[in-house]
């Protein structure tokens with residue numbers, strides 16, 4: 284069966300919870316063992332002192348290690364990406380930083396795509412160097428050969444330990460080739476050392492893009508965005524093979540940055556409507572983009588659905604790895620910051636806020652908000668200018684969204 288058919292029931296047994304049709308919130312710190320022998324057996328498995336016996340499940344011990352709301356949520360999340368294992372975190376940043384800390388050590392080199400989410404960018408460029416980790420960066424449009432050269436130019440290509448990418452890039456919707464990124468990781472791998480590829484799939488996942496199918500080793504989410512989808516919870520997730528996830532979950536246990544039972548419960552509820560929400564958001568985005576594409580006060584529209592053959596590599600990447608054009612659109616207004624601000628200040632239905640992927644449509648100004656910290660030269664190179672507005676399209680009736688954009692655009696003129 285398809286994941287959307289299983290989101291209401293998978294992994295939950297009503298008979299273990301008084302017949303309740305929905306999984307209750309297991310708001311408990313610890314779990315009572317039936318016997319000392321059982322407690323011993325649970326710990327042996329949890330700490331990896333022995334493998335699970337045939338049919339044995341890891342018993343419930345303590346909510347930093349496991350909790351039913353988190354376990355059921357993790358099992359359901361694996362279905363969309365067809366991953367072996369999942370770990371949920373108290374934020375997207377917790378998922379990302381845990382992965383980077385687990386797979387990197389002092390002296391290592393990390394290769395990233397540009398731009399990545401502001402928080403990830405800060406952690407990678409300002410915090411990882413304190414631990415002796417260096418960073419090499421590539422941008423959209425660079426060929427595989429150029430990227431390999433760039434890594435070699437660092438003089439420490441033998442120290443490359445991980446490739447970390449985010450695609451589509453925020454806020455320009457530029458695409459990075461996942462398969463090619465894995466080829467670069469393989470190029471620098473040896474029989475002693477495998478270089479892993481991690482992909483932040485927040486913008487498209489888990490419905491519209493499945494990085495594991497294109498060679499990624501780990502896929503990361505800010506579950507705050509589409510997965511949560513109602514702008515009422517901060518959470519994150521990481522998915523991958525049993526082998527790698529054992530390491531990720533191991534570090535999570537000791538950093539203690541797992542999601543809370545309440546966040547887990549909210550996300551279980553969100554997952555039931557994930558497919559219908561995202562389908563509607565993609566349809567609405569298509570209508571909004573069509574409107575913006577022909578509007579005289581709009582200079583340029585950044586939307587995956589606008590890619591065509593003349594865009595060459597970008598169009599090919601889209602056809603290879605994107606199952607939808609997504610729900611995110613950026614555009615440049617004709618004018619300057621004051622015109623973009625006038626547009627933002629005139630919106631009535633669409634809320635002026637950062638974040639994305641929720642049921643309500645949102646608008647923001649990347650250059651002075653989400654991307655304010657980016658190096659000015661890089662900002663220019665990536666076309667994140669003062670004219671740009673970013674939209675996250677929600678589930679409202681699309682004519683109402685367009686009406687709101689249209690009335691706010693008329694305010695620019697005056």
Ligand SMILES: *Cc1c(COP(=O)(O)O)cnc(C)c1O
Pocket residue numbers: 374375376377400402403449453483485486504505506507508517518519
């Ligand atoms: C929001 C976001 C994050 C960070 O997630 P939090 O849940 O806010 O910690 C990481 N990556 C991307 C692409 C995001 O949009």
